[in-house]
Amino acid sequence: MTDVVASDPIDALPKEVSAAARGRHLVFGEIVSLYALSIAGALLLSGLLVYLTGGSARAVLGALLDGSILRPGRWGLTLGSAAPMLLVALGTIINSRAGLVNIGQEGQLLLGAAFATYVGVRLGGENIGQVAGFGVLVALLLAGGAGGAMWAAVAGALRFKRGVPEVLSTLLMVTIASNAVGYGLKKDWLLLAPAGDRSNRNQVSEQLAETVRVKRVTVFGNEFPITVFLAIGLAVVVAFALARTVPGFRLRMLGQNAKTAQRAGVDSARYGMAAMLLSGGFAGLAGAVMLAGGDFGNYQLVPGFSVSIGWTGLLVALVAREKASAAILVSFLFAGLRTGSGFLAATGVERKITGVVQALLVLALLIPPAFLYIRERRRALNASKERI
Amino acid sequence: MAISESASREPQTSQQTSQQWLENEPAVEVVGITKRYGQVAACDSVDLVLRRGQIHGVLGENGAGKSTLMKVLIGLVVPDAGQVIIDGRPSVITDPIDAAAKGIGMVHQHFSVVNALTVWENVALGDQDRLNPQAVRNEIGDLSRHYGLDIEPNAIVGTLTAGLRQRVEIIKCLRRSPRTVILDEPTSVLTPGESEALFEGLRRAVEDEGMAIALVSHKLDEILGATDLVTIMRRGQVVANLPTSQSDAPGLARAMVGRPVSLRSERMLADRPLADRPTQAERAGSKSGLPKPVQKTASLEIRSVYAQGDDGRSLLNGLSLAVNRGEIVGLAGVEGNGQRPLGDLLSSLLPVSQGEVRVDGHPIVCGKAGAMARARISVIPEDRHDSGCVLEMSVAENLFLADPTLVSRRGVVDRRKMMDRAQGLIDRFAISCEGPTAPMWSLSGGNQQRVILAREMAHAPRVLVAAQPTRGLDVGAIEYMSSQLRQAAEEGVAVLLISTELEEILDLASRLIVLSEGRIVGGMDRDQVDIEQLGLMMGGAGT
Ligand SMILES: Nc1ncnc2c1ncn2[C@@H]1O[C@H](COP(=O)(O)OP(=O)(O)OP(=O)(O)O)[C@@H](O)[C@H]1O
Ligand SMILES: [Mg+2]
Numbered sequence: 001m002t003d004v005v006a007s008d009p010i011d012a013l014p015k016e017v018s019a020a021a022r023g024r025h026l027v028f029g030e031i032v033s034l035y036a037l038s039i040a041g042a043l044l045l046s047g048l049l050v051y052l053t054g055g056s057a058r059a060v061l062g063a064l065l066d067g068s069i070l071r072p073g074r075w076g077l078t079l080g081s082a083a084p085m086l087l088v089a090l091g092t093i094i095n096s097r098a099g100l101v102n103i104g105q106e107g108q109l110l111l112g113a114a115f116a117t118y119v120g121v122r123l124g125g126e127n128i129g130q131v132a133g134f135g136v137l138v139a140l141l142l143a144g145g146a147g148g149a150m151w152a153a154v155a156g157a158l159r160f161k162r163g164v165p166e167v168l169s170t171l172l173m174v175t176i177a178s179n180a181v182g183y184g185l186k187k188d189w190l191l192l193a194p195a196g197d198r199s200n201r202n203q204v205s206e207q208l209a210e211t212v213r214v215k216r217v218t219v220f221g222n223e224f225p226i227t228v229f230l231a232i233g234l235a236v237v238v239a240f241a242l243a244r245t246v247p248g249f250r251l252r253m254l255g256q257n258a259k260t261a262q263r264a265g266v267d268s269a270r271y272g273m274a275a276m277l278l279s280g281g282f283a284g285l286a287g288a289v290m291l292a293g294g295d296f297g298n299y300q301l302v303p304g305f306s307v308s309i310g311w312t313g314l315l316v317a318l319v320a321r322e323k324a325s326a327a328i329l330v331s332f333l334f335a336g337l338r339t340g341s342g343f344l345a346a347t348g349v350e351r352k353i354t355g356v357v358q359a360l361l362v363l364a365l366l367i368p369p370a371f372l373y374i375r376e377r378r379r380a381l382n383a384s385k386e387r388i
Numbered sequence: 389m390a391i392s393e394s395a396s397r398e399p400q401t402s403q404q405t406s407q408q409w410l411e412n413e414p415a416v417e418v419v420g421i422t423k424r425y426g427q428v429a430a431c432d433s434v435d436l437v438l439r440r441g442q443i444h445g446v447l448g449e450n451g452a453g454k455s456t457l458m459k460v461l462i463g464l465v466v467p468d469a470g471q472v473i474i475d476g477r478p479s480v481i482t483d484p485i486d487a488a489a490k491g492i493g494m495v496h497q498h499f500s501v502v503n504a505l506t507v508w509e510n511v512a513l514g515d516q517d518r519l520n521p522q523a524v525r526n527e528i529g530d531l532s533r534h535y536g537l538d539i540e541p542n543a544i545v546g547t548l549t550a551g552l553r554q555r556v557e558i559i560k561c562l563r564r565s566p567r568t569v570i571l572d573e574p575t576s577v578l579t580p581g582e583s584e585a586l587f588e589g590l591r592r593a594v595e596d597e598g599m600a601i602a603l604v605s606h607k608l609d610e611i612l613g614a615t616d617l618v619t620i621m622r623r624g625q626v627v628a629n630l631p632t633s634q635s636d637a638p639g640l641a642r643a644m645v646g647r648p649v650s651l652r653s654e655r656m657l658a659d660r661p662l663a664d665r666p667t668q669a670e671r672a673g674s675k676s677g678l679p680k681p682v683q684k685t686a687s688l689e690i691r692s693v694y695a696q697g698d699d700g701r702s703l704l705n706g707l708s709l710a711v712n713r714g715e716i717v718g719l720a721g722v723e724g725n726g727q728r729p730l731g732d733l734l735s736s737l738l739p740v741s742q743g744e745v746r747v748d749g750h751p752i753v754c755g756k757a758g759a760m761a762r763a764r765i766s767v768i769p770e771d772r773h774d775s776g777c778v779l780e781m782s783v784a785e786n787l788f789l790a791d792p793t794l795v796s797r798r799g800v801v802d803r804r805k806m807m808d809r810a811q812g813l814i815d816r817f818a819i820s821c822e823g824p825t826a827p828m829w830s831l832s833g834g835n836q837q838r839v840i841l842a843r844e845m846a847h848a849p850r851v852l853v854a855a856q857p858t859r860g861l862d863v864g865a866i867e868y869m870s871s872q873l874r875q876a877a878e879e880g881v882a883v884l885l886i887s888t889e890l891e892e893i894l895d896l897a898s899r900l901i902v903l904s905e906g907r908i909v910g911g912m913d914r915d916q917v918d919i920e921q922l923g924l925m926m927g928g929a930g931t
Binding site: 244245246247249250252253256257259260261262263264265266267268270377380381383384385387388 | 466467468469470471478479480482735736737756757758759760761762767774775776777778779780781785789790791792793796799800801803
């Protein structure tokens with residue numbers, strides 16, 4: 001009699017705990033392998049596509065890896081491209097946590113870059129000193145943020161004063177931004193560089209002066225702008241602010257139950273507007289960082305300057321599932337595709353293939369969670385069927 | 389498919405089935421169902437048999453596993469062990485659509501209607517075929533008549549009272565002509581009259597059509613009055629299974645909670661003289677010869693408030709009322725006469741076009757985010773998922789929604805403090821959950837209600853507005869809540885109790901006021917209650 005009774009309570013507990021722990025390990029390993037499988041699948045599909053269009057998948061993969069991390073100096077370049085993507089993603093995370101859908105980062109980024117150019121060029125002359133130059137750099141970064149925030153603010157005001165869905169207004173304002181910046185690049189008094197001795201006046205702005213540019217550091221032969229640290233630091237700040245601060249708590253409350261939030265003192269217009277401003281501000285800052293960082297063009301504004309970094313940042317936020325910490329990794333991955341595609345020319349494969357690869361990767365990263373859920377259910381159901 | 393099939397269902401089905409079903413033949417059998425969530429066994433080898441021609445009551449404390457068991461039958465929860473046998477055949481129910489195909493329908497504890505749509509649109513939602521609005525409307529008409537569930541098919545669901553919204557859910561379920569119907573606390577939002585009508589309709593369906601019905605409820609008199617059999621669950625297990633005729637309310641309560649409970653209905657019936665009733669009556673000075681209350685200014689004062697809805701309908705129509713420190717004022721009235729707007733007004737959710745709200749003499753801006761909460765007006769809202777909690781957040785976060793500064797320093801939330809304080813409240817209010825970090829959605833309905841109670845009562849309110857506060861609570865919890873309300877009043881809180889249950893008001897309040905068409909039409913002291921006159925007032929006959 002003592003056998004059964006005594007052994008049961010003593011043994012049962014640790015057994016159960018260890019079983020649970022084992023289960024957790026198993027699940028973790030499973031999740032990792034599932035992601036690996038899913039990504040491999042996407043790559044395989046991409047390879048097939050390359051093969052069908054007459055290229056060599058192996059060469060393409062090699063080129064992508066070479067171009068993004070393996071060749072000397074390339075991962076520095078990838079880091080430099082990842083920084084603005086990460087910044088855009090951070091802003092996106094803030095507005096989606098507040099329950100708002102801002103998809104106009106591309107335009108906000110461009111406008112931020114334009115504001116930054118204006119401030120950087122007007123305040124920073126040819127022979128400005130180190131200290132003053134740094135001051136101008138800070139001013140142009142802030143101006144970039146302000147420009148993006150202003151653009152998002154228009155959509156925010158339309159949303160909270162007139163009830164216009166922000167998903168529409170932000171999107172439409174991308175086109176307006178690109179036209180407005182195009183216009184600015186045609187006018188001397190705005191952004192167009194002085195004619196100098198050039199005969200045909202392209203639509204380009206003046207270059208930023210040496211001292212106004214972001215300092216670049218070299219680590220193991222990889223050069224990148226120090227704004228990379230700024231972006232990562234901001235990711236940590238955003239993650240902390242959303243998870244642990246009172247305003248972050250209130251913002252999440254608003255996103256999840258606006259009525260409860262209203263009762264608890266969260267004014268949807270005020271907090272929503274703040275979220276829009278921050279979101280646009282981050283995109284604008286990304287534009288300024290691109291301008292002064294040196295990885296995107298020649299420290300000057302040109303038509304089409306934003307090169308889809310705004311859209312990509314949006315994808316980063318989507319794939320990172322609104323987690324600022326995850327966005328750091330995802331932005332590096334997407335930036336790698338971008339820098340890697342620079343090496344594709346030698347393989348004879350169209351550069352645009354990376355767009356397809358990127359899309360497949362997005363799908364590959366979104367599938368595992370859904371798959372896990374469905375499989376869990378199916379397993380349970382099958383188990384019930386077997387019991388019959 | 390459902391449309392054409394059931395457009396002419398009503399007269400025929402009752403004839404057809406009456407020949408097909410056998411008295412007390414099992415419709416659905418549950419054998420050894422177990423479902424675990426982490427360390428918690430929500431259901432622990434549960435057996436249950438639902439028979440044709442019977443209404444089967446399911447009773448149990450909050451978190452006992454009733455909803456989980458019912459969700460197994462509808463295919464929302466896949467059990468870890470055990471099986472379901474439908475009409476003698478072991479079956480696996482994969483999802484609610486599959487359950488419907490197997491003749492099982494359910495009305496859920498929480499609303500699943502779409503507020504922006506009309507009644508008939510909600511009912512037709514999920515139909516596969518081409519929509520025929522007129523056919524759906526006709527069907528709704530047939531069902532309403534057959535089951536005594538009157539409703540206007542073209543009304544927008546969001547504008548309906550909770551009771552009517554519940555009706556939409558019930559009609560939605562019955563329209564698929566289920567042979568087994570599961571009702572999870574269907575009457576918690578219905579008035580006694582509405583409940584009675586519903587049970588009459590169900591009884592007819594059971595007797596004429598051989599339906600099998602499972603009825604989950606916390607209302608003992610309802611279980612006693614409407615069911616044939618009762619199953620009592622405690623901590624995931626079935627602890628009793630008996631014919632209703634052999635049970636009584638105290639016995640059921642004891643079996644459920646595991647200790648004797650003083651039931652409200654008993655207290656009401658106990659032939660105590662009214663003078664011995666709660667001391668607040670004396671505090672409020674309603675008893676002649678006793679000193680008037682020290683505090684003369686009302687804690688909560690609402691002065692001729694007018695408010696309109698988005699669609700221009702008048703919601704509050706010159707409402708004035710005052711609640712003094714330390715008294716419990718019961719607001720009686722037929723649902724839909726302004727109870728919800730009043731709750732919204734005091735939750736900063738409703739701006740006014742005229743009039744004002746004062747707390748301790750200070751005017752409070754209406755409709756401004758957080759203004760009422762800052763003036764320390766606590767509200768237990770009538771629909772907990774609508775404005776009472778955030779389901780995606782943790783229990784701890786939900787406990788500090790209104791004032792996170794209580795557990796934060798310089799704008800940063802102090803996790804340890806938050807968890808400690810939350811654990812304290814979880815213990816005090818006996819909230820059953822996996823811990824402070826459990827997401828709110830994982831709690832049972834009654835435990836969600838307890839979280840809201842804990843939050844609203846714990847942080848020293850001046851005014852406590854309790855709208856249908858016992859909705860979804862088990863008898864033990866109702867007892868606790870009642871004592872908490874009394875204690876709050878004794879500590880000087882002004883309590884406004886909004887309830888459609890007269891019994892509840894008579895039990896707790898020291899003074900009654902009656903709401904009709906958005907304003908107060910009269911009032912009386914608890915010890916001078918004249919039920920007949922009260923009824924007239926509630927009907928809008930005025931004073
Ligand atoms: N999805 C879930 N995840 C974790 N725990 C859950 C989940 N669903 C239910 N539970 C737990 O299972 C237990 C039983 O819950 P259930 O909803 O069945 O209770 P109930 O009897 O319906 O109670 P109530 O009367 O309050 O509605 C509770 O302790 C609850 O916290
Ligand atoms: Mg329940």
